[in-house]
Amino acid sequence: MSYQVLARKWRPQRFDDVIGQRGVTQTLRNAIATRRIAQSFVFSGPRGVGKTTTARILARGLSCLNGPTADPCGECEPCVEIAQGRDMDVIEIDAATNTGIDQVREVIIDGLGIRPARNRYKIFIIDEVHRLSKPAFDALLKSVEEPPAHVVFMMATTEIDKVPATIQSRSQVFELKLIGVKQIADQLRTICAAENIQIEEAAVTLVARAGDGSMRDAQSALDQVIAFAGT
Known part of the structure; x- marks a missing residue:
């Protein structure tokens, strides 16, 4: 078996495993418990502090067969497939390499009306979202403003100042801190x-x-x- 680097092997799989971000994880726990789940989230902070990881855990919590739950089982098909990056209803996009409006339309906008194949939600995790071009952000804005009921956006960024205020104001924005x-x-x-x-x-x-x-x-x-x- 090939060696798995520690950062990947020890990537948190539950909110309780996320180090140094208790305020963020507890708020998300409460939101799931009370079923007050937003349809757009922005996770901001320095690199390597858990932004995309937190988004993936949230995606598992919303998709787990025992959920929605703040404590995904880690064993059902959605939990396993999301952890492995192969769940068809959780689409991860690297905005650093998909910056243009054509990619946003093809990967996100054109598929919004299609209901999830299996899970409760169709979830779009957009990493390094600040790298999107202005036309791409403009196209994304309409979807964030009025998403179908089955769609949830989760965006991660190291440069929140480059994410348009129009996107931020329509999202729940969480700031993750440097870890002690x-x-x-x-x-x-x-x-x-x-x-x-x-x-x-x-x-x-x-x-x-x-x-x-x-x-x-x-x-x-x-x-x-x-x-x-x-x-």
């Missing part, structure tokens, strides 16, 4: 213990600091340390 060194270090210890990796405490702290507030960057740095040490 202690929280990152605690998670790195958990990973090392589970992976049977021996590492000195001083090294854990150095790696956590190297992450500069990003859990993903810290996990990538830990991968490099492990490779260097030949563990």
Whole structure:
């Protein structure tokens, strides 16, 4: 079996697993519990703090056969397929490579009227949404303003100032923060213990600091340390 990098292997699968963003995850939990689910979300923040991961967990919660639930089972077909990136009703778009109006129309707008094949919702997760062109944003706006009842938009961005105010005002905007060194270090210890990796405490702290507030960057740095040490 090929090696799976730590950032992917340890990607959170539940809201409780998301480190350092309790305000965001608790609000989403409450929204699901009370069935007050918006149809457009924007997750903003630095790289590697859990924006797209949070969107995927929310998508699983809305699609789980036991749901909608804030605690997706992780075992039903929607949960498994969303985690693997192959659920036909959860469409992930990288706006960095699909910036134009033609791509937005083809991937999103033209399919809005088609009901989900299996799940409750058709969910569009748009990563790096700030990279869309102005014509693409203009085309997307109408869909965000008046989406069909079965459609939910989830957008992630590291540059919220480049997302038009018209999109933000029609969405629930969540700001994810940089993660503290202690929280990152605690998670790195958990990973090392589970992976049977021996590492000195001083090294854990150095790696956590190297992450500069990003859990993903810290996990990538830990991968490099492990490779260097030949563990």
